[in-house]
Amino acid sequence: MAEIHALGPAAPGNRMLKLTAFLFGAVAYLTFLFTILYAIGFVAGLVVPKAIDTGAKSTVFEALAINLALMSLFAVQHSVMARKSFKQWWTRFIPKPVERSTYVLLASLTLLLLFWQWRPMPAVIWHVEEPEMAAVISGLSFVGWVIVFTSTFLINHFELFGLHQVANHLAGREMSPPVFRTPLLYNFVRHPIYLGFIIAFWAAPTMTAGHLLFAAVTTAYIFVGILLEERDLTAMFGDDYRRYRERVSMLLPWRKLI
Numbered sequence: 423m424a425e426i427h428a429l430g431p432a433a434p435g436n437r438m439l440k441l442t443a444f445l446f447g448a449v450a451y452l453t454f455l456f457t458i459l460y461a462i463g464f465v466a467g468l469v470v471p472k473a474i475d476t477g478a479k480s481t482v483f484e485a486l487a488i489n490l491a492l493m494s495l496f497a498v499q500h501s502v503m504a505r506k507s508f509k510q511w512w513t514r515f516i517p518k519p520v521e522r523s524t525y526v527l528l529a530s531l532t533l534l535l536l537f538w539q540w541r542p543m544p545a546v547i548w549h550v551e552e553p554e555m556a557a558v559i560s561g562l563s564f565v566g567w568v569i570v571f572t573s574t575f576l577i578n579h580f581e582l583f584g585l586h587q588v589a590n591h592l593a594g595r596e597m598s599p600p601v602f603r604t605p606l607l608y609n610f611v612r613h614p615i616y617l618g619f620i621i622a623f624w625a626a627p628t629m630t631a632g633h634l635l636f637a638a639v640t641t642a643y644i645f646v647g648i649l650l651e652e653r654d655l656t657a658m659f660g661d662d663y664r665r666y667r668e669r670v671s672m673l674l675p676w677r678k679l680i
Protein backbone atom coordinates (compact mmCIF):
# COMPACT_ATOMS: atom_id res chain seq x y z
CA MET A 423 0.00 0.00 0.00
CA ALA A 424 2.83 2.39 0.89
CA GLU A 425 4.20 1.75 -2.61
CA ILE A 426 0.84 2.67 -4.17
CA HIS A 427 0.76 6.02 -2.34
CA ALA A 428 4.39 6.80 -3.25
CA LEU A 429 3.64 6.57 -6.97
CA GLY A 430 1.73 9.19 -8.95
CA PRO A 431 -1.56 8.03 -10.52
CA ALA A 432 -0.10 7.95 -14.04
CA ALA A 433 3.26 6.35 -13.07
CA PRO A 434 3.92 3.08 -14.93
CA GLY A 435 4.48 1.27 -11.58
CA ASN A 436 1.06 2.37 -10.36
CA ARG A 437 -0.53 1.22 -13.62
CA MET A 438 1.17 -2.18 -13.19
CA LEU A 439 -0.23 -2.51 -9.66
CA LYS A 440 -3.73 -1.65 -10.88
CA LEU A 441 -3.43 -4.15 -13.71
CA THR A 442 -2.22 -6.83 -11.28
CA ALA A 443 -5.18 -6.06 -9.00
CA PHE A 444 -7.53 -6.35 -11.98
CA LEU A 445 -6.01 -9.70 -13.07
CA PHE A 446 -6.32 -10.97 -9.49
CA GLY A 447 -10.00 -9.90 -9.48
CA ALA A 448 -10.56 -11.64 -12.83
CA VAL A 449 -8.98 -14.88 -11.52
CA ALA A 450 -11.14 -14.67 -8.37
CA TYR A 451 -14.27 -14.13 -10.50
CA LEU A 452 -13.46 -17.05 -12.83
CA THR A 453 -12.79 -19.27 -9.79
CA PHE A 454 -16.20 -18.26 -8.41
CA LEU A 455 -17.89 -19.08 -11.77
CA PHE A 456 -16.23 -22.49 -11.87
CA THR A 457 -17.21 -23.14 -8.23
CA ILE A 458 -20.89 -22.21 -8.65
CA LEU A 459 -21.19 -24.30 -11.83
CA TYR A 460 -19.48 -27.19 -10.02
CA ALA A 461 -21.93 -26.71 -7.12
CA ILE A 462 -24.89 -27.30 -9.47
CA GLY A 463 -23.35 -30.60 -10.60
CA PHE A 464 -22.30 -31.51 -7.04
CA VAL A 465 -25.80 -31.12 -5.62
CA ALA A 466 -27.62 -32.70 -8.59
CA GLY A 467 -25.08 -35.52 -9.00
CA LEU A 468 -24.62 -34.63 -12.66
CA VAL A 469 -21.54 -34.21 -14.91
CA VAL A 470 -18.94 -33.51 -12.16
CA PRO A 471 -16.39 -36.19 -11.15
CA LYS A 472 -17.09 -35.85 -7.39
CA ALA A 473 -20.71 -35.26 -6.34
CA ILE A 474 -22.60 -35.16 -3.04
CA ASP A 475 -23.31 -38.93 -3.07
CA THR A 476 -19.93 -40.12 -4.40
CA GLY A 477 -16.39 -40.33 -3.00
CA ALA A 478 -14.31 -42.19 -0.45
CA LYS A 479 -16.27 -44.58 1.77
CA SER A 480 -16.20 -44.01 5.53
CA THR A 481 -18.22 -44.80 8.63
CA VAL A 482 -21.31 -42.69 9.33
CA PHE A 483 -19.58 -40.98 12.29
CA GLU A 484 -16.46 -40.21 10.27
CA ALA A 485 -18.56 -38.84 7.39
CA LEU A 486 -20.70 -36.75 9.75
CA ALA A 487 -17.65 -35.29 11.53
CA ILE A 488 -15.78 -34.46 8.29
CA ASN A 489 -18.83 -33.01 6.54
CA LEU A 490 -19.79 -30.86 9.53
CA ALA A 491 -16.20 -29.62 9.83
CA LEU A 492 -16.14 -28.69 6.12
CA MET A 493 -19.44 -26.80 6.36
CA SER A 494 -18.37 -25.05 9.56
CA LEU A 495 -15.14 -23.91 7.90
CA PHE A 496 -17.13 -22.39 5.05
CA ALA A 497 -19.66 -20.79 7.43
CA VAL A 498 -16.97 -19.17 9.58
CA GLN A 499 -14.90 -17.91 6.62
CA HIS A 500 -17.96 -16.67 4.74
CA SER A 501 -19.68 -14.84 7.59
CA VAL A 502 -16.69 -13.51 9.55
CA MET A 503 -15.02 -12.05 6.43
CA ALA A 504 -18.32 -10.40 5.39
CA ARG A 505 -18.55 -8.28 8.57
CA LYS A 506 -17.68 -4.58 8.43
CA SER A 507 -15.30 -4.76 11.40
CA PHE A 508 -13.35 -7.61 9.79
CA LYS A 509 -13.14 -5.69 6.49
CA GLN A 510 -11.80 -2.60 8.33
CA TRP A 511 -9.09 -4.69 9.99
CA TRP A 512 -8.32 -6.75 6.86
CA THR A 513 -7.88 -3.72 4.56
CA ARG A 514 -4.96 -2.60 6.73
CA PHE A 515 -3.06 -5.50 5.13
CA ILE A 516 -4.59 -5.85 1.67
CA PRO A 517 -5.51 -3.06 -0.78
CA LYS A 518 -9.18 -2.06 -0.54
CA PRO A 519 -9.96 -2.58 -4.27
CA VAL A 520 -9.13 -6.31 -3.99
CA GLU A 521 -10.90 -6.88 -0.65
CA ARG A 522 -14.08 -8.29 -2.22
CA SER A 523 -12.13 -10.40 -4.75
CA THR A 524 -10.05 -11.89 -1.91
CA TYR A 525 -13.26 -12.74 -0.06
CA VAL A 526 -14.78 -14.31 -3.20
CA LEU A 527 -11.62 -16.29 -3.93
CA LEU A 528 -11.31 -17.65 -0.37
CA ALA A 529 -15.02 -18.54 -0.23
CA SER A 530 -14.72 -20.36 -3.58
CA LEU A 531 -11.60 -22.26 -2.48
CA THR A 532 -13.28 -23.27 0.80
CA LEU A 533 -16.26 -24.57 -1.17
CA LEU A 534 -14.04 -26.47 -3.61
CA LEU A 535 -12.34 -28.09 -0.60
CA LEU A 536 -15.79 -29.08 0.68
CA PHE A 537 -16.77 -30.62 -2.69
CA TRP A 538 -13.46 -32.49 -2.88
CA GLN A 539 -13.39 -33.82 0.68
CA TRP A 540 -17.16 -34.35 1.20
CA ARG A 541 -17.92 -37.90 2.37
CA PRO A 542 -21.01 -39.59 0.92
CA MET A 543 -23.73 -40.73 3.36
CA PRO A 544 -25.72 -42.96 1.01
CA ALA A 545 -28.71 -44.00 3.20
CA VAL A 546 -31.82 -43.05 1.22
CA ILE A 547 -34.29 -40.79 3.06
CA TRP A 548 -36.73 -40.49 0.16
CA HIS A 549 -36.78 -41.58 -3.44
CA VAL A 550 -39.34 -40.57 -6.05
CA GLU A 551 -39.93 -43.58 -8.34
CA GLU A 552 -42.17 -41.98 -10.94
CA PRO A 553 -39.90 -40.57 -13.72
CA GLU A 554 -42.19 -37.61 -14.54
CA MET A 555 -42.40 -36.55 -10.90
CA ALA A 556 -38.63 -36.99 -10.49
CA ALA A 557 -38.07 -34.78 -13.56
CA VAL A 558 -40.38 -32.08 -12.14
CA ILE A 559 -38.43 -32.08 -8.84
CA SER A 560 -35.07 -31.90 -10.66
CA GLY A 561 -36.52 -29.06 -12.76
CA LEU A 562 -37.54 -27.24 -9.59
CA SER A 563 -33.98 -27.49 -8.30
CA PHE A 564 -32.77 -25.98 -11.57
CA VAL A 565 -35.32 -23.15 -11.17
CA GLY A 566 -33.70 -22.49 -7.76
CA TRP A 567 -30.31 -21.99 -9.46
CA VAL A 568 -31.90 -19.69 -12.06
CA ILE A 569 -33.37 -17.58 -9.22
CA VAL A 570 -29.90 -17.40 -7.61
CA PHE A 571 -28.20 -16.19 -10.82
CA THR A 572 -30.99 -13.80 -11.82
CA SER A 573 -31.06 -12.21 -8.37
CA THR A 574 -27.31 -11.55 -8.34
CA PHE A 575 -27.79 -9.51 -11.52
CA LEU A 576 -30.78 -7.72 -9.98
CA ILE A 577 -28.71 -6.26 -7.12
CA ASN A 578 -25.32 -6.00 -8.88
CA HIS A 579 -23.63 -9.20 -9.99
CA PHE A 580 -20.21 -7.74 -10.78
CA GLU A 581 -19.97 -5.75 -7.55
CA LEU A 582 -21.08 -8.77 -5.50
CA PHE A 583 -18.21 -10.81 -6.94
CA GLY A 584 -15.54 -8.10 -6.85
CA LEU A 585 -15.03 -7.46 -10.58
CA HIS A 586 -16.62 -4.01 -10.52
CA GLN A 587 -14.24 -2.88 -7.76
CA VAL A 588 -11.03 -3.92 -9.60
CA ALA A 589 -12.31 -2.59 -12.96
CA ASN A 590 -13.09 0.80 -11.42
CA HIS A 591 -9.70 0.85 -9.73
CA LEU A 592 -7.99 0.12 -13.06
CA ALA A 593 -9.97 2.90 -14.75
CA GLY A 594 -9.09 5.31 -11.91
CA ARG A 595 -12.75 5.69 -10.88
CA GLU A 596 -13.96 5.84 -7.26
CA MET A 597 -16.48 3.21 -6.15
CA SER A 598 -19.86 4.79 -5.49
CA PRO A 599 -21.44 4.04 -2.08
CA PRO A 600 -23.65 0.91 -1.88
CA VAL A 601 -27.13 1.40 -3.32
CA PHE A 602 -30.26 -0.15 -1.81
CA ARG A 603 -32.13 -1.98 -4.58
CA THR A 604 -35.49 -3.76 -4.64
CA PRO A 605 -36.12 -4.69 -8.28
CA LEU A 606 -38.44 -7.51 -9.46
CA LEU A 607 -37.94 -10.54 -7.19
CA TYR A 608 -36.85 -8.24 -4.32
CA ASN A 609 -40.46 -6.96 -4.25
CA PHE A 610 -41.67 -10.45 -3.31
CA VAL A 611 -38.97 -11.59 -0.87
CA ARG A 612 -36.06 -9.80 0.78
CA HIS A 613 -33.63 -12.68 0.06
CA PRO A 614 -34.27 -14.23 -3.35
CA ILE A 615 -30.66 -15.48 -3.68
CA TYR A 616 -30.99 -17.45 -0.42
CA LEU A 617 -34.48 -18.66 -1.39
CA GLY A 618 -33.00 -19.92 -4.68
CA PHE A 619 -30.31 -21.87 -2.80
CA ILE A 620 -32.89 -23.42 -0.46
CA ILE A 621 -35.02 -24.57 -3.42
CA ALA A 622 -31.95 -25.89 -5.28
CA PHE A 623 -30.75 -27.89 -2.25
CA TRP A 624 -34.08 -29.37 -1.09
CA ALA A 625 -35.71 -30.23 -4.44
CA ALA A 626 -34.11 -33.66 -4.87
CA PRO A 627 -35.88 -36.70 -6.36
CA THR A 628 -33.52 -38.89 -4.34
CA MET A 629 -32.61 -37.52 -0.94
CA THR A 630 -29.71 -39.31 0.76
CA ALA A 631 -28.59 -38.72 4.35
CA GLY A 632 -25.57 -36.76 3.05
CA HIS A 633 -27.69 -34.55 0.81
CA LEU A 634 -30.16 -33.99 3.67
CA LEU A 635 -27.31 -33.00 6.00
CA PHE A 636 -26.01 -30.54 3.39
CA ALA A 637 -29.49 -29.04 2.78
CA ALA A 638 -30.35 -28.79 6.50
CA VAL A 639 -27.05 -27.23 7.61
CA THR A 640 -26.91 -24.76 4.72
CA THR A 641 -30.53 -23.74 5.39
CA ALA A 642 -29.75 -23.15 9.08
CA TYR A 643 -26.66 -21.18 8.03
CA ILE A 644 -28.77 -19.07 5.65
CA PHE A 645 -31.09 -18.07 8.53
CA VAL A 646 -28.10 -17.02 10.65
CA GLY A 647 -26.64 -15.21 7.61
CA ILE A 648 -29.92 -13.34 7.11
CA LEU A 649 -29.87 -12.12 10.74
CA LEU A 650 -26.32 -10.78 10.36
CA GLU A 651 -26.91 -9.36 6.88
CA GLU A 652 -30.11 -7.56 7.88
CA ARG A 653 -28.34 -6.00 10.85
CA ASP A 654 -25.72 -4.61 8.43
CA LEU A 655 -28.36 -3.54 5.89
CA THR A 656 -30.34 -1.68 8.59
CA ALA A 657 -27.15 0.08 9.73
CA MET A 658 -26.35 0.98 6.10
CA PHE A 659 -29.78 2.00 4.78
CA GLY A 660 -31.63 2.89 8.02
CA ASP A 661 -35.36 3.63 7.67
CA ASP A 662 -35.42 2.58 4.00
CA TYR A 663 -34.51 -0.94 5.06
CA ARG A 664 -36.81 -0.90 8.11
CA ARG A 665 -39.79 0.06 5.89
CA TYR A 666 -38.76 -2.60 3.36
CA ARG A 667 -38.79 -5.23 6.13
CA GLU A 668 -42.31 -4.19 7.09
CA ARG A 669 -43.53 -4.41 3.50
CA VAL A 670 -41.76 -7.49 2.10
CA SER A 671 -41.40 -10.96 3.65
CA MET A 672 -38.07 -12.62 4.29
CA LEU A 673 -38.28 -15.81 2.20
CA LEU A 674 -41.87 -16.81 1.48
CA PRO A 675 -43.64 -14.49 -0.96
CA TRP A 676 -47.12 -15.45 0.31
CA ARG A 677 -46.52 -15.07 4.06
CA LYS A 678 -45.45 -11.68 5.36
CA LEU A 679 -43.60 -12.84 8.48
CA ILE A 680 -41.22 -15.53 7.25
Ligand SMILES: C[S@@+](CC[C@H](N)C(=O)[O-])C[C@H]1O[C@@H](n2cnc3c(N)ncnc32)[C@H](O)[C@@H]1O
Binds near residue numbers: 601608616
Ligand atom coordinates in the same frame (compact mmCIF):
# COMPACT_ATOMS: atom_id res chain seq x y z
C1 LIG B 1 -25.00 -12.82 -1.24
S1 LIG B 1 -25.85 -11.32 -1.37
C2 LIG B 1 -27.43 -11.83 -0.81
C3 LIG B 1 -28.46 -10.78 -1.05
C4 LIG B 1 -29.85 -11.15 -0.49
N1 LIG B 1 -29.74 -11.52 0.89
C5 LIG B 1 -30.51 -12.24 -1.27
O1 LIG B 1 -30.63 -13.37 -0.76
O2 LIG B 1 -30.91 -11.99 -2.41
C6 LIG B 1 -25.24 -10.38 0.00
C7 LIG B 1 -24.98 -8.91 -0.33
O3 LIG B 1 -26.11 -8.32 -0.87
C8 LIG B 1 -26.31 -7.04 -0.28
N2 LIG B 1 -27.76 -6.79 -0.32
C9 LIG B 1 -28.73 -7.54 0.23
N3 LIG B 1 -29.95 -7.04 -0.06
C10 LIG B 1 -29.73 -5.93 -0.81
C11 LIG B 1 -30.59 -4.95 -1.43
N4 LIG B 1 -31.92 -5.04 -1.34
N5 LIG B 1 -30.01 -3.95 -2.12
C12 LIG B 1 -28.67 -3.87 -2.23
N6 LIG B 1 -27.79 -4.74 -1.67
C13 LIG B 1 -28.33 -5.75 -0.97
C14 LIG B 1 -25.76 -7.18 1.13
O4 LIG B 1 -25.33 -5.96 1.65
C15 LIG B 1 -24.59 -8.12 0.89
O5 LIG B 1 -23.42 -7.40 0.56
